[in-house]
Amino acid sequence: MLKIFLFLFFLFSQLFSAVYTAKEAWNHVGEKALVCGKVVSIYYAKKSRGKPTFLNLEGNYPNQLFTVIIWDESRSDFKNIQNYKGKQLCFEGTIESYKERPQMIIESPTKITPER
Numbered sequence: 001m002l003k004i005f006l007f008l009f010f011l012f013s014q015l016f017s018a019v020y021t022a023k024e025a026w027n028h029v030g031e032k033a034l035v036c037g038k039v040v041s042i043y044y045a046k047k048s049r050g051k052p053t054f055l056n057l058e059g060n061y062p063n064q065l066f067t068v069i070i071w072d073e074s075r076s077d078f079k080n081i082q083n084y085k086g087k088q089l090c091f092e093g094t095i096e097s098y099k100e101r102p103q104m105i106i107e108s109p110t111k112i113t114p115e116r
Contacts (some may be wrong), residue, residue: 017033018031019034020033020035022035022065023037025065025066025095025102026065030096031094032092032094033093033094034090035091035093035102035104036088036091037088038056038086039054039055039056039068039085039086039089040057040058040063040086042081042084042085043056046072050071051072053069053075054067054070055067055069055081055084061097064101065102066101066102066104067098067103067104068091068104069103070098070105070106071105071107076109077107077108082111089112089113089115090113091111091112092106092111092112094102095101
């Protein structure tokens, strides 16, 4: 019985991520989660290595609270990225840290949902 319980606990813990605001994300680096907030600005760094697109949450760069990164190799999967600007959205993935700022890399639009 204990084995079944542990198996189900592990299964459900992998299916359901914690939900954090952009401000709370900093305290959860390394966790898989949903991070929610308003997309304030979007920047496509087409001259940078990897041609990243940056979605800045809850503030413009360099004062954003959280950054979502879409690398160029995945960019074509995202239709109308500029339409995310001004929207309250949640992003699913692993919270990382880069230069003392929380961020998340996403590779699919299925990892983006409207904030509830």
